Amino acid sequence: MNELIETLTTIVGKNHVLTGMDLDDYEQDWRRRARGKALCVVRPGSTQEVALVVNACAVVGASIVPQGGNTGLVGGSIPNSSGTQVVMSLRRMTTVRSIDPENMTITVEAGCVLQSVQEVVDSHGFLFPLSLGAEGSCTIGGNLASNAGGTQVLRYGNARDLCLGVEVVTPQGDVWDGLSGLRKDNTGYDLRDLFVGSEGTLGVITAATMKLYPKPAAQLTAWAALASLEDANRLLGLARRHLGSCLTGFEVMNRFALHLVDKHFPHLRVPMWREHAWCVLIEISDNESEAHARGLFEGLLEIAFERGLVADAIIAESLKQMHDLWHIRESITLAQTAEGFNVKHDISVPISLIPEFVRETDTALATAFPSLRFVNFGHMGDGNLHYNIQVPEGCDAKEFVQTNEERISTIVYDTVSKYRGSISAEHGVGELKLDKLVHYKSNVALNLMRAIKSAFDPRNTLNPGRVLKSNR
Amino acid sequence: MNELIETLTTIVGKNHVLTGMDLDDYEQDWRRRARGKALCVVRPGSTQEVALVVNACAVVGASIVPQGGNTGLVGGSIPNSSGTQVVMSLRRMTTVRSIDPENMTITVEAGCVLQSVQEVVDSHGFLFPLSLGAEGSCTIGGNLASNAGGTQVLRYGNARDLCLGVEVVTPQGDVWDGLSGLRKDNTGYDLRDLFVGSEGTLGVITAATMKLYPKPAAQLTAWAALASLEDANRLLGLARRHLGSCLTGFEVMNRFALHLVDKHFPHLRVPMWREHAWCVLIEISDNESEAHARGLFEGLLEIAFERGLVADAIIAESLKQMHDLWHIRESITLAQTAEGFNVKHDISVPISLIPEFVRETDTALATAFPSLRFVNFGHMGDGNLHYNIQVPEGCDAKEFVQTNEERISTIVYDTVSKYRGSISAEHGVGELKLDKLVHYKSNVALNLMRAIKSAFDPRNTLNPGRVLKSNR
Numbered sequence: 001m002n003e004l005i006e007t008l009t010t011i012v013g014k015n016h017v018l019t020g021m022d023l024d025d026y027e028q029d030w031r032r033r034a035r036g037k038a039l040c041v042v043r044p045g046s047t048q049e050v051a052l053v054v055n056a057c058a059v060v061g062a063s064i065v066p067q068g069g070n071t072g073l074v075g076g077s078i079p080n081s082s083g084t085q086v087v088m089s090l091r092r093m094t095t096v097r098s099i100d101p102e103n104m105t106i107t108v109e110a111g112c113v114l115q116s117v118q119e120v121v122d123s124h125g126f127l128f129p130l131s132l133g134a135e136g137s138c139t140i141g142g143n144l145a146s147n148a149g150g151t152q153v154l155r156y157g158n159a160r161d162l163c164l165g166v167e168v169v170t171p172q173g174d175v176w177d178g179l180s181g182l183r184k185d186n187t188g189y190d191l192r193d194l195f196v197g198s199e200g201t202l203g204v205i206t207a208a209t210m211k212l213y214p215k216p217a218a219q220l221t222a223w224a225a226l227a228s229l230e231d232a233n234r235l236l237g238l239a240r241r242h243l244g245s246c247l248t249g250f251e252v253m254n255r256f257a258l259h260l261v262d263k264h265f266p267h268l269r270v271p272m273w274r275e276h277a278w279c280v281l282i283e284i285s286d287n288e289s290e291a292h293a294r295g296l297f298e299g300l301l302e303i304a305f306e307r308g309l310v311a312d313a314i315i316a317e318s319l320k321q322m323h324d325l326w327h328i329r330e331s332i333t334l335a336q337t338a339e340g341f342n343v344k345h346d347i348s349v350p351i352s353l354i355p356e357f358v359r360e361t362d363t364a365l366a367t368a369f370p371s372l373r374f375v376n377f378g379h380m381g382d383g384n385l386h387y388n389i390q391v392p393e394g395c396d397a398k399e400f401v402q403t404n405e406e407r408i409s410t411i412v413y414d415t416v417s418k419y420r421g422s423i424s425a426e427h428g429v430g431e432l433k434l435d436k437l438v439h440y441k442s443n444v445a446l447n448l449m450r451a452i453k454s455a456f457d458p459r460n461t462l463n464p465g466r467v468l469k470s471n472r
Numbered sequence: 473m474n475e476l477i478e479t480l481t482t483i484v485g486k487n488h489v490l491t492g493m494d495l496d497d498y499e500q501d502w503r504r505r506a507r508g509k510a511l512c513v514v515r516p517g518s519t520q521e522v523a524l525v526v527n528a529c530a531v532v533g534a535s536i537v538p539q540g541g542n543t544g545l546v547g548g549s550i551p552n553s554s555g556t557q558v559v560m561s562l563r564r565m566t567t568v569r570s571i572d573p574e575n576m577t578i579t580v581e582a583g584c585v586l587q588s589v590q591e592v593v594d595s596h597g598f599l600f601p602l603s604l605g606a607e608g609s610c611t612i613g614g615n616l617a618s619n620a621g622g623t624q625v626l627r628y629g630n631a632r633d634l635c636l637g638v639e640v641v642t643p644q645g646d647v648w649d650g651l652s653g654l655r656k657d658n659t660g661y662d663l664r665d666l667f668v669g670s671e672g673t674l675g676v677i678t679a680a681t682m683k684l685y686p687k688p689a690a691q692l693t694a695w696a697a698l699a700s701l702e703d704a705n706r707l708l709g710l711a712r713r714h715l716g717s718c719l720t721g722f723e724v725m726n727r728f729a730l731h732l733v734d735k736h737f738p739h740l741r742v743p744m745w746r747e748h749a750w751c752v753l754i755e756i757s758d759n760e761s762e763a764h765a766r767g768l769f770e771g772l773l774e775i776a777f778e779r780g781l782v783a784d785a786i787i788a789e790s791l792k793q794m795h796d797l798w799h800i801r802e803s804i805t806l807a808q809t810a811e812g813f814n815v816k817h818d819i820s821v822p823i824s825l826i827p828e829f830v831r832e833t834d835t836a837l838a839t840a841f842p843s844l845r846f847v848n849f850g851h852m853g854d855g856n857l858h859y860n861i862q863v864p865e866g867c868d869a870k871e872f873v874q875t876n877e878e879r880i881s882t883i884v885y886d887t888v889s890k891y892r893g894s895i896s897a898e899h900g901v902g903e904l905k906l907d908k909l910v911h912y913k914s915n916v917a918l919n920l921m922r923a924i925k926s927a928f929d930p931r932n933t934l935n936p937g938r939v940l941k942s943n944r
């Protein structure tokens with residue numbers, strides 16, 4: 001394999017082929033639950049270099065793990081343990097190739113960090129609405145490869161919806177220039193959406209043209225307490241009618257999730273959680289003014305109070321209060337970590353079925369494992385829940401998880417499947433959910449996916465064994 | 473082939489295998505420019521019957537042309553002239569399988585006529601926003617197979633964007649149940665979007681789950697006169713900022729297009745066209761009230777007047793006036809037909825480049841063909857123009873078109889290509905643009921498309937020779 005490293009060095013220069021040193025950042029996953037061993041890390045600086053690297057690897061039968069910010073949660077962007085895979089980091093490709101204000105598009109290279117794209121766009125007077133926890137580290141290429149979601153999907157859609165075109169290096173080392181700034185293009189199969197969400201298994205996304213939006217005149221956040229998920233659903237329906245497309249986010253949190261935040265981060269002053277089973281965080285973006293946004297919100301909450309849907313509510317009075325409320329929502333994961341070992345699920349079901357799904361899953365789990373603690377929160381407006389489990393108090397948490405994680409997840413996923421939901425709403429498949437996918441996805445779908453993989457990448461050069469199992 | 477017809481009769485019943493009779497509706501295209509000859513027309517009544525039909529044809533090597541309302545404009549849904557193809561009409565599959573108000577989705581079978589879906593959804597208090605000229609005849613299956621656009625794409629997206637899931641019969645006769653009501657699902661490759669827009673060449677869409685929207689409280693239309701496309705672009709940018717996501721449509725029409733409407737349908741009373749080079753039709757949907765919508769519009773037009781972008785404008789005072797204005801826009805095509813032979817193009821370019829594109833194409837055409845007349849109109853908000861040509865006055869129109877159509881289109885498409893546009897924005901490829909696609913699309917993209925077709929349909933059972941050429 002030394003010969004391959006030499007070839008790669010010729011392509012990208014010796015400073016950009018890393019080997020025999022500390023490669024933690026590239027070999028270990030974001031949650032530090034998995035670690036692989038790479039032959040080397042190669043850091044191409046241009047699309048042409050990416051193409052040459054792919055070709056060089058394909059020729060000698062080496063496989064490549066494309067990597068952006070390496071913030072994925074399903075082990076899809078780290079090498080396996082063989083020590084033979086080449087990690088290809090796109091992080092050097094950070095050029096903003098163009099901004100077109102009249103077309104409301106930006107074309108960026110794959111290695112651009114999401115937050116830096118948000119900032120560039122903001123400085124041009126526009127909004128790039130993709131927003132998620134890892135935005136300070138994750139890259140646009142990774143966002144697209146995993147079809148990232150986040151907190152504004154309800155209004156603006158996920159990464160797929162924000163993408164108009166991609167530039168891709170195929171497993172053969174060809175460059176497909178699909179960088180289109182077009183809103184409409186019906187000239188053949190939708191290759192763009194095939195690459196988006198394929199987790200680096202069908203091609204390497206090297207650049208993308210993304211949609212921009214006008215900056216809203218105002219953003220406003222409300223926090224409301226509710227008695228049940230049924231009420232949350234009714235409130236969501238009301239909000240969609242009353243706020244129209246101004247409705248930007250609708251997040252739900254159960255009492256125990258907020259209790260954990262209150263317990264571990266008491267300075268965050270979580271409102272309303274003690275007296276109510278559920279709280280929701282509602283966000284609107286308004287293109288008129290803050291006063292108009294406030295009027296809309298007040299109108300919504302007035303009706304909601306009248307109908308008995310909402311027990312208590314506040315509208316953020318300042319930008320600081322708005323950030324504080326979001327900070328509570330975003331601290332749930334950290335509070336879970338502080339509390340100790342847990343089991344996480346990123347699932348979706350049709351929005352209408354959320355209350356029934358949660359009731360049935362809670363009951364099934366509580367029957368199998370008395371005194372489990374349910375941390376339930378997520379993007380209710382998208383039907384996407386982070387249905388997580390905190391182990392019973394007082395037990396050996398690590399052992400409990402090791403012994404029971406599989407059985408717990410099976411109960412959750414079986415119920416998801418019964419409700420025609422998804423076992424991975426926004427995190428993807430990667431390595432973590434490979435077996436689950438085979439179990440829960442239909443054979444017809446799996447065979448179509450396998451046919452695509454074989455047709456695009458017969459030598460299994462790109463990220464083998466992710467999304468789909470491989471013999472390699 | 474009589475054996476196949478017998479088998480098909482066994483599957484769907486003898487009333488639903490049509491042969492040896494008048495098959496005009498199935499064998500001739502919407503614009504009556506092309507006609508084929510079918511072995512027979514088979515009309516399955518269920519997904520299971522579709523699967524059996526596909527299987528029966530595949531086994532004996534017969535090919536199938538799936539057909540919905542047969543309103544396509546690129547000859548993709550009629551049989552070729554061989555007399556050996558089976559036309560499979562989905563029009564009997566008209567069941568509305570379910571409506572889920574809380575999930576805001578409807579699941580319908582492929583043969584449902586678009587307008588009937590709009591009406592069912594309306595009767596449940598929601599909006600299904602896909603809207604196009606052929607909506608009284610076209611079917612949801614056809615809309616999805618061709619990724620239909622229409623007049624509300626700017627706000628709600630095209631057919632692809634409105635679709636959450638599809639049920640598909642594969643070329644092997646398997647049924648893929650991808651009828652998902654999920655907003656988020658990252659479990660593998662995006663098969664849905666691969667079938668959507670594939671024009672029946674990869675699978676037969678038998679049902680779909682589509683997104684619904686709250687009915688807007690008010691819809692309002694304005695008509696404005698402008699001096700140039702540059703001003704139209706500035707007005708569009710202003711409208712996007714000022715109206716936010718209320719902006720639903722932004723249609724542009726040149727003077728000659730409106731002159732033709734005025735000439736052939738004088739009772740329509742086209743406003744403002746004589747004195748101004750361009751008119752635009754702007755539509756907004758408002759979730760608050762008509763008064764609020766009117767206020768937004770007045771605010772926008774005030775700024776536009778101040779900046780000198782708009783020379784004259786009216787806001788429709790009644791529903792009738794609104795329909796009248798839209799009727800003018802929709803009569804351009806009929807006025808072109810009344811005027812005589814013409815050459816049509818359905819193209820898109822980045823919105824920012826529209827003025828430059830039109831100037832350059834007009835000039836190139838006028839140089840090559842003095843006294844050509846330019847009918848230019850379309851969905852400017854989507855970057856989609858129907859850049860059409862009316863032959864010079866006084867010439868033998870039919871002969872002129874026959875002699876020069878190819879050269880005219882080449883000039884148009886070459887310029888489209890130079891501006892990184894699409895030679896088929898919303899109509900698709902079908903048979904009509906097969907050769908053009910090979911010329912204007914990159915080999916990398918074409919090879920990826922061919923790889924998908926071969927992987928999904930190695931026997932070339934479904935709609936061979938459409939989208940991609942076949943040896944068959």
